[in-house]
Amino acid sequence: MRILAFAASLRKGSWNRRLLELGASIARESGAEVDLASFREFEMPMYDADLDHEHGLPPGGLELARRLEAADALLLAAPEYNYSIAGTLKNAIDWVSRVRPMPWRGKSIYLMSAAPSPMGGVRGLWQTRIPLEGCGALVFPDMFALAYADKAFTADGRLHDASLFERLRKEIAGFVRLAEAVAPLCGRHATAPAPVRNQVAEALEDETVLQPPARRH
């Protein structure tokens, strides 16, 4: 089980990055191989349909698509901006949604957020689910929002609140097991019989008919 992990923040002292690193270490303890990426690797201009039509994806978008395709699942820590998904992340989702086959399709995703506020960014997570699920991703039902993130971490990157850490540990361990169970149907090493895989792929690809035709990369 290979998991791509990144925090959708470019800030040096990012709380989401801290939470992501903790989540990634739990995923490793649960037996997953983790590709820990920086959001900087996926920098891209604002989506421009003309640019897309003439040149296809920018290098940052291609890199994100490539890393997603090489993974069975994704751990994503996403900051809440103005009660919603950060524009930088939505932009990245939109660019990558132009690749065929759709790289988000069938990808198991666990969502986390961290914020100094009392809500911890949970409102943003509900908004983040929508485009990901629209692109055929399998977003885990539970999500983890870390409130008062500026005070939550110990010096060695764990959480002061042991019960909160235990919840995160249980959730990510369960997420890894579920993602393993789904991978034979739609992962990069799908082993289910082709007719079964195709049935799942076709159903999850449905939403792409809403978009104009995409170039093949």
Ligand SMILES: Cc1cc2nc3c(=O)[nH]c(=O)nc-3n(C[C@H](O)[C@H](O)[C@H](O)COP(=O)(O)O)c2cc1C
């Ligand atoms: C444009 C902008 C909008 C924000 N809106 C919210 C918000 O709606 N809810 C919230 O809890 N925090 C909000 N914040 C504060 C972020 O939670 C805080 O900056 C956090 O540290 C961002 O995550 P990071 O540390 O991973 O960069 C906002 C920050 C910015 C820059």
